[in-house]
Amino acid sequence: MSDALLTAYGAVLLDLDGTVYHGSRGIPGAAEVIGEIREHGTAVRFVTNNASKSPAEVAAHLSGLGIPTEPVEVATSAGAAARLLGERLEPGADVLVVGTESLADEVRAAGLRPVREAGPGVAAVVQGHSPHTAWPDLAEACVALRAGALWVASNVDATLPTERGQLPGNGSMVAVLRTATGLEPLVAGKPAAPLLLAAAEAGGTSGAVVVGDRLDTDIAGATAAGLDALVVLTGVATPASLLAAIPAERPRYLAADLGGLRREADELAIGPRPDWQVKADGGRLVVTGSGTDPVDLLRALCATAWETGHTTCTPGDTQARAALDELGLL
Structure with missing residues (x-):
């Protein structure tokens, strides 16, 4: 693999669903390629917009698919959102959480206090995907935002890939509050830059390549972060969507699947x-x-x-x- 694409980068930042696995099923060959990347000595970081699971849960899922993974190798949009909050709020500030307990744990780890109801002391609202988000949760967030709370969204993906197909994602819930308040959130996950930049830093390098299957999140996120990107055809991106891609969503490299990382950069370049x-x-x-x-x-x-x-x-x-x-x- 001395002449492979990955030798040009200090870290490989891998999207998950559609790139490494499809729900509970690993994409054929992915585990083997990731093993080879690690054997080469290149850092691997798994980067997901899904804020509903903790890094430990994501690592356990990957390990169950034959890809041994430590929680420190996982970067989630929940963690990126909590970091954004920690940079902008006083320690111990109240943050209204719309999302899972994993998101609340990230807020707590950032030195902030997660709450579930609006009140005069709420400094911010953080919103991440949860299959249990309901009208009362959105109503509490609406009250806090109208009172002037900072709003951070883990991501704005309109849909979430599942084994049943594309279902409403966090962006659809964000759209509810956007309509109700007329406000716009700060976004931590892809296609915004913070999540990918944090993952590259965790990999010990600013020279990383992003690998993903979605043009509007993975590739656009790489562009926003100033990183090169490889798009794979195992998920959302299609040949037709690639031909019509806008400048911000155009990758430098293209491969059928993760096996492309074994090939030379010139062979994969658009x-x-x-x-x-x-x-x-x-x-x-x-x-x-x-x-x-x-x-x-x-x-x-x-x-x-x-x-x-x-x-x-x-x-x-x-x-x-x-x-x-x-x-x-x-």
């Missing part, structure tokens, strides 16, 4: 590829070539699409047609 030719013609991307790897074609397609704004693809030969069909772009 840009022209020797076995594929992509030309913009009449508002379309015309593809020809002799390549056998559709993902390699996608790297070339993204480079031209981002330069020209064209996202419709047309095959110029049989080889290109097969590759575009496999990518779902026909």
Whole structure:
């Protein structure tokens, strides 16, 4: 692995759901790649926007999937939110918690006092995902925010991936309070920078690569933090969404899965590829070539699409047609 992508970075910051696992199922090959990263001596940090579980719970879940993990290797948006609060509030200040007890524990660890009801002494509201959040919880937060409390959201993900599909995430609950108060929270998790910067610092380096499956959180977060990013196609991102990505959501590297970390950086970089030719013609991307790897074609397609704004693809030969069909772009 001496020439692999990971050798260029001091730490690999891994998203979880859609990158390392799908709910209770590990993504094939992920455990082996993470083991190789560690053997190489590169720091691994698992970075999640999910504020409902503690680092110890996340580490236990990963360990159960064959990825031995210590809590110190896990960075959650709950922890990042608590750090934001600790930087802005006096020690011992009351913080109204909308979320799980794990979030309350993070607030407590930051030297603050978690409470569940609005009152004259509440200095801030912190909001993280909990499947049990209900109207009374939001009502208490609304009262505190209208009274001038600082508002910190662990993340603003509109949906949460589950084994039943995409369900309402913390961002949907944040939207309720945004509508009710007209206010905007400070955001700790991806795509804001604090969570990823804290994870890179915990990995002992400012030179880290972010690996994830969502353009609007993982890749946008890397951009906000000034870090390089590798997007994988094991979760939310699709070839079509990559072609249409806005500048803030464009990764430097692209791979089918975490196995890409074994390959050289130049092989994974978005840009022209020797076995594929992509030309913009009449508002379309015309593809020809002799390549056998559709993902390699996608790297070339993204480079031209981002330069020209064209996202419709047309095959110029049989080889290109097969590759575009496999990518779902026909």
